[in-house]
Amino acid sequence: MGSEQSPLLLYSSLVKESAPQGIEQPCQTGAANNQDEVLNLQNPHARLSLSRSLSETWDSYYFILEKHPLLVKSITAFFILGGGDLCGQGLEHWRGTAQVFGIDWVRAGRFAIFGLIGAPWSHYYFHYLDYFLPPSEHPFSVTTALKLLIDQGIQAPALLAVIISALSILKGEVRHHFEVMHMLNFCFSSTGKLWIPASLVNLAFVKPTLRVLYVNVIFFVWTIILSVMLNQS
Structure with a gap:
């Protein structure tokens, strides 16, 4: 009994092993939404999407500038x-x-x-x-x-x-x-x-x-x- 891990501790260890390096896991399961927000902020695809939006905005402005x-x-x-x-x-x-x-x-x-x-x-x-x-x-x-x-x-x-x-x-x-x-x-x-x-x-x-x-x-x-x-x- 003393050597067995509880289901909660076993779940936490599995999550930590499968998580990307450099991202700390919340110590409480109720903070899963906060973890998702951190992952989104660090996601390079989100930064790429912002850069693409700015580029598209500039292209639209330049198109209208040449037209009018x-x-x-x-x-x-x-x-x-x-x-x-x-x-x-x-x-x-x-x-x-x-x-x-x-x-x-x-x-x-x-x-x-x-x-x-x-x-x-x-x-x-x-x-x-x-x-x-x-x-x-x-x-x-x-x-x-x-x-x-x-x-x-x-x-x-x-x-x-x-x-x-x-x-x-x-x-x-x-x-x-x-x-x-x-x-x-x-x-x-x-x-x-x-x-x-x-x-x-x-x-x-x-x-x-x-x-x-x-x-x-x-x-x-x-x-x-x-x-x-x-x-x-």
């Missing part, structure tokens, strides 16, 4: 720029410099609307830039250098002026000339370090179809900086 480029780019910019301002507001609350309590949805809406109506600028700009100066096989070429010069020497200053003017109009204020120049100088000096290398990567390595999306992602970061700056000016 202007509409998709405008909607994407709407959410990215609006989200960038919301992150900027969160930064202001964290720093204790926020001028309002809670979320200023009107201010975030101004950035979102600018993204919606400003996306056509980038769409047609990159379209004609690549049309007249087709991308070269080598990323670092004379063509890329010329396009970067046009982008940062002509297009960027004009776009910055339009952005600040549009945001001022949407805010319902007429800003003093020196205040506008101060903000422009801030944009050139502080964010030039961001835009010049970002534009080089965009023109040298990014697919033409995805250039505006890439710019919108950079705008997300830039909008956080700009939204804080405009709120404190």
